[in-house]
Amino acid sequence: MNSFNEYLFKITLLFLIVLFPCCYSTSDSNLSDIETEEIELKCGTIVKSGENIDFILQEMDVESNERYKITLCLKEYLDMKTCMLGDSIIIFKDISGNFKRFEYVKNPFLRFEVSKIDTCYKAEKIEIPPSIAISYVKGTISSSLYESILKIGESHKLVLDFADIFAWVIDFLTEVQNGDTFEIIVEREFYKNRYIGNKKIIAASYKGEIGEYYAFYFKDSEEKEDYYDEEGNSLRKQLLKTPLQYRRISSYFSLRRFHPILRVVRPHYGVDFATPYGTPVSCVGDGHIVFAGWKGGYGKLVVVNHPNSFRTYYGHFSRIKKGIIRGAKVKQGEVIGYVGSTGLSTGPHLHFGIKKQGRWINPLKVDLPPAEPINEKYREIYMSEMKKMKNAMLSCSRTF
Known part of the structure; x- marks a missing residue:
């Protein structure tokens, strides 16, 4: 069986x-009632x-x-x-x-x-959406940011989320001092009254010798979401410094490089990041796909247009992520493909190139502009929400 x-x-x-016991003590006329x-x-x-x-x-x-x-x-x-x-x-x-x-x-x-x-x-x-509760977290730096947040019973993920928000304005390795303070308002998820994890930080601050920094989460009706300061400026730069975690740079930007396969000297308009096969590659900034497919020596290539006349190139993918097609919108940090060795390549690596106003520039030396500030048509709504969150943070701080 x-x-x-x-x-x-x-x-x-x-x-x-x-x-059976029911049948034993019940008349035949009632048996038909049992469904x-x-x-x-x-x-x-x-x-x-x-x-x-x-x-x-x-x-x-x-x-x-x-x-x-x-x-x-x-x-x-x-x-x-x-x-x-x-x-x-x-x-x-x-x-x-x-x-x-x-x-x-x-x-x-x-x-x-x-x-x-x-x-x-x-x-x-x-x-089935989980239930959401809002929590306030406050702490003082006594060693590193990481240890100070864990010390008050918070998670490793909260440390990373907080550090990511302020990564462009604070160097948490060199600028953190004992006595600095941090505040976090975070959404927590629960399922049947059981804590599942943190959803997202909706407001945060860091205060110390380097100054005072605030961050407020805002999502507009067009689904654009970001963290902004008190004036509505984004805390991010428009482009990430690199699109992946890499072991080493195998080839730098150069106007005269000896090509290892073609055996000729020619420009190398980009940087080659040597990294294991299959490593995820993230888009360095918000934008839309203008090309995704096979392109000669680049092999499998993705090209993305960004605001302020920036265009980025990602070559030699082993595969392009599903949904990454011409016209698709992408966000900063979104995975668009995986490291490979397609096209003219001697081993697994990512070729990363940047154009500014149609001209190739060195990705390692580019002066990165800030990401776009809050859209003007949403500024009034944002400023109102920001003030509410800041007042809530101040109220919690007084009673903490």
């Missing part, structure tokens, strides 16, 4: 055992390494035509060839063993469901 039939047998047996159509049998499993949805469904005794229809419905939402280790798959059947519903559970907040209604199958993405 296979696993699901064993399960079905046990559930059916349990149902009969529970039902079995609504009894639902549930069978679930946890995804293990190397498994895919079709294999798991087969192991759970789902018939081939049902498996085909389930996977066909799910293609819009999931990669049928792979499953994430630790995800849950649940099958629901009626008392006769007929398929009713399929669930793929990613986490407590997200699952994908396929339901069978008569002969029709319908897939649905179901999101």
Whole structure:
């Protein structure tokens, strides 16, 4: 007897055992009142390494035509060839063993469901938003920023999020002094009253010998989000210094470089970052894709246009991330591809180039402009929200 039939047998047996005493003491005229159509049998499993949805469904005794229809419905939402280790798959059947519903559970907040209604199958993405609570955090630097935040019981992630916000204006390695203070207002996520983690910082400050710095989160109706100061200026620079974490620079920007493959001297309009195959590459700034595909010696190339006449080039990808196509919008820090060795290349690396007003410039020496300030049509709304957040921070600080 296979696993699901064993399960079905046990559930059916349990149902009969529970039902029997009722039948024994109940007249025949009442037996018809007992409904079995609504009894639902549930069978679930946890995804293990190397498994895919079709294999798991087969192991759970789902018939081939049902498996085909389930996977066909799910293609819009999931990669049928792979499953994430630790995800849950649940099958629901009626008392006769007929398929009713399929669930793929990613986490407590997200699952994908396929339901069978008569002969029709319908897939649905179901999101259950966690509850949000606002918390205020305050501390004083006694060693490093990292140790000082952990010391008051906060998480490693909160340290990184806070440091990322102020990274362009504060050097936390050299400018932090004992006695400096920090404040954070953060959204925390809860599921069934259980703390899950931090969602995002909505306001923060750092005060010390280097000065006072404030950051306020704002998202406009056009879905643009950023951290701004008290005047509505972005705390970021327009472009990141580098698009990835790298081991070394294998080739610098040069007007005369000996090409290792072509064996000729010619300009090298960019920087080559040597790094392992498959390393994620992030877009250095907000913009939109103007090219994504194969381009001669560049191999697989992505080109992005940015404000202020900047254009960035990312070459030799092993693969370009799904959705990175001509016309697509990208955000600073968004992954656009993965390091490879396509085109004219001697090994895995990223070729990174920048043009300013149509002219090649050295990526390592570019004077980076600040990111765009708050859009003027949202300035009044932002200033009102910013003042509320700052007043809330001041009120909390007085009673802390």
